[in-house]
Amino acid sequence: MRKTKAAVLLLLAAALGASAAVAATITVLVRETRIRRRPQFYAPAVATARLGEKFDAEGPENGWYKTARGYIHESAVTAKRVRVDSAGSVGGGASAEELTLAGKGFNAQVESAYAAGHPNADYRAVDAMARRTVSDAELLRFAREGGLAAGRGEDR
C-alpha cells in the first residue's frame, strides 16, 4: 500500500511537471509588448500587454508563447514564478524579475540621484531619443516597400 501511494505521488509530481513544461504562467517584464495574431513579429497586434500582466501560456515554440488572446515573444516575458506583494515590495533575495516588477534595484530614484551628481549627463537628449519610435503600421509599410521579410507572406 505504501509503495502504491509513493508510486502514485511520484507519477503525480512527474505529471504536474510534464504539463507545466508546456503550460506555464508567464509574466510581462517589459513596459509594454504586443500580443499578436500569429507567432511573427509583424503579424497584426490584437492587444497590448503591460509590465506585470500574467498569462497562462503554452510554449515557447520558436520564440513565441501562445496565450488565449494571441502570441507573445519570449523576450518580453519570464516563465519563472515571481512574487511581488500588493504594496510593491519584494523580500530580501528577490530575483531580477521581481525587482523589475517592483520597480526596485537601479531605478528612477537612483537615476535622479545620479543625474543630480552628474549635471553633464544629458538626460534631456536621452528623453528625446526615447520618444522616437515607429508604429507597427509604418514599419509594415516600410518593410513591404523595401521587399523585406516582415512585408512578405500573410502578415496582413
Place this chain on the structure above:
Amino acid sequence: MRRAAAVLLAAALAGCASMDAAMRTATGYAQSQGLISESQAESLNKSETALRRGSQDISESEEYYIGRAVAAQILARYRPLDDRDLNDYLQEVLQTVAGASDRPAIYGGWHVQVLDTEEVNAMSAPGGFVFVTKGLLERVRSEDELACVLAHEVAHVSKKHGLKTIKAARLTQAFAILGREAAKSYAPEQVSRLTEAFGGAVDDVVDDLVVKGYSRSKEYEADRFAAEYARAAGYDPNALKSFLKRLESEPARGGLFKTHPSPAARLAELGRLEPPPGDVGSAARARRFAAAMRSL
C-alpha cells in the same frame, strides 16, 4: 521519509521549467505529513531562487536605467544631430533588424540617434540605445550596409556585452544593499550607496564603449549575429563585408578604428555569408536611402 524523497526526486526529474511548481507540490506534501518542518520547506522552496551574483542577474529595468545613464554620458560627449527625417529613417531600419533579432522586445524599446561628429563610429548602450555618427553614415553606401551596422549594435545589446563589462565588485556592493531591503523606496543613505555603485557601473560601460572598446571576441560575435539578424530581416548580410572593405582602405584614426579589431581581421572572421533569397525591393531601398542621406 522515503515517500518524501520519492516526491522530491520526481520533482527534480520533472525538468527545469517546471521545477518550481513541482518542488512546491513536493515540499507542501512533505510538510503536511510532518516529514519536514515549515522552515525546511521554506528553505527548499527558496533554494532555486539564488541570490543575485553577477551581470547576468541585472534585471530588465536595471539594464534600462544603466543604459539611460550611459546614453546620457555619450550625449554629453557628442552633440545629437537634429535631423528628424534622417533619425526617423534610421529608427525604421533599427526596428526592422531588432525585430529579426533574438531580443525584439526590450524594456523601453529600441531607439537610435545620429551623432553630429565626423568621427567614424557606432555605439550602443545597454537597454537598446543605439548611436551612429555622421562620419560613419557618410561612408555607408546602401540601406543594406546601414542595416548591418545597426544589427551589429543590436547584437551588442542583445548579447549584453555592455553589462558584462561592469566590474563584479560594483554589483556585489549593489546587490548586498538590495538583498536586505524590502521597502518600496530607499532611505537616503541607501540611495547614496546604490548611486555610487550605479555610477561605477555606468563608468565601466562608458570606458569600454568610448575608450577601450569591447574584446575582439565580443566584436566578432556581434558581427556574426549582425549578419544573422540582417539576413532574417531580408537584408543582404554581405553588405557588412562591403562596408568593412571600404573602411579597410581608409587610414585608421580614432573612433571605430580605435575601439574595434581591424576591418581586415573582421572580414577574415566573417567568412562566407549566404545572401537572402531573391532581390526584391532593392530599387525602393536604394531610392529611400539616397533620399534620407541627402542632408548629410
